[in-house]
Amino acid sequence: MKLLVTGGAGYIGSVVAALLVEAGHEVVVLDDLSVGHADAVPDGARFVLGTLREAAPPLLDEGGFEAVLHFAAKSQVGESVRHPELYWDRNLGESLALFDAMRRSGVGRIVFSSTAAVYGEPESTPILETDPARPTNPYGETKLAIDVTLAEYARLHGFAGVSLRYFNVAGSYGRYGERHLVETHLVPNVLKVPSGEAEHASVFGEDYPTADGTCVRDFIHVVDLGRAHLLALDAAVPGAHKVYNLGSGSGYSVRQVIEVCREVTGHPIPAVAGPRRPGDPAVLIASSAKIQEELGWRVERDLTEMVKDAWEFAQR
Structure with a gap:
């Protein structure tokens, strides 16, 4: 498959992009390098420098893409508390631009790197997907908002979406x-x-x-996490938004x-x-x-x- 990996020059995104290349997929990495590194883009993957708002629409208009794996985000909890407007703009705003570009170009399959931070302070552990989502910071709020948006795009536009929620990766x-x-x-x-x-x-x-x-x-090993993304890619179903927790x-x-x-x-x-x-x-x-x-x-x-x-x- 021809796949777009947003944030593929970052930590988790680069590992998943590498696994996808090794699996024989055609991989295009889109990253603005605000926190990623150009040398982390896997050999065999095409690299496009840019933001989701500016670069995703013309890139997807090239045609041939079958799915998106979405990692691009700001992820520092403390920074999100100090600058919530930045997180709403970069996380939710850029994701909305990506989803709209996907809709227009006919690419409806997506695996989203969400977070277990959407649950906030849980009433019990281990946390289940059915437990209340009550984020305690803007970072978690923006990730939850993206999950909700994906559910709506699945309902309204037939997207095949999967959100993966996890805590610490090492x-x-x-x-x-x-x-x-x-x-x-x-x-x-x-x-x-x-x-x-x-x-x-x-x-x-x-x-x-x-x-x-x-x-x-x-704590989850980044390779175990990467494998989950590949499995989720195959499990995505048109018209449905699935949510999976990943934990030890x-x-x-x-x-x-x-x-x-x-x-x-x-x-x-x-x-x-x-x-x-x-x-x-x-x-x-x-x-x-x-x-x-x-x-x-x-x-x-x-x-x-x-x-x-x-x-x-x-x-x-």
């Missing part, structure tokens, strides 16, 4: 890994200590009602993540505990029972493999 795939200008994710931040970029790892709160007192979070089923505590990083790197990695961050729930785990049952997706890589791959990438 690991790498060959030369495709995590390179954020502002890093907020736990694994790469902990690995900054053995890399010599930080003196210690930070632990925000150690008095949570969990086994070791630190927050428990879901158990999660890992902050202390567990730091300990695995110590084991993998052989570095002591001092950890300094501080106060809780406002709004941090004790446990965030998403159930993947639905996608396991319907699409046969399974987590194949554990936390140790995530850290090993992330550490290998960090040393390049």
Whole structure:
């Protein structure tokens, strides 16, 4: 298939684009490089520099595209709180431009990289797709708005849409890994200590009602996540919008993540505990029972493999 991957020069987008190329698809990556990297575009994929508003309409008008995998978005929670208007414009506004361009060009199949942040602070875990969506920040709000829009485009225009919701992604795939200008994710931040970029790892709160007192979070290897996108592409049905959570089923505590990083790197990695961050729930785990049952997706890589791959990438 001829496929458009928006945000394909970013972390997750580049991995999925690489998997698609390897699967024999014709891949076109569209990215404005505001957070992505040109050298992350896979060999064998065509690269188009531009925004969704400006570049997507003429690109899709070329014809031949059969589906879109949509990763392009701003994703920093803190930044979304400081600049909500930016997130509504870039996430929802640009997505609306993309969907309209798809509608006009007759491309109705799409897999959207959503987020489990749409659930906010859940009443129970693991989180199910049927649980209430109550985002606690503009980032989650904009992603939920895109999910709702996809459901409407499926109802009104016959789109075949799939939204994948997940929390934390880690690991790498060959030369495709995590390179954020502002890093907020736990694994790469902990690995900054053995890399010599930080003196210690930070632990925000150690008095949570969990086994070791630190927050428990879901982590998925980026390759496992990539496989889910390929499965979702095949599972998209015209006139329907499907939503799948992707989760480990158990999660890992902050202390567990730091300990695995110590084991993998052989570095002591001092950890300094501080106060809780406002709004941090004790446990965030998403159930993947639905996608396991319907699409046969399974987590194949554990936390140790995530850290090993992330550490290998960090040393390049």
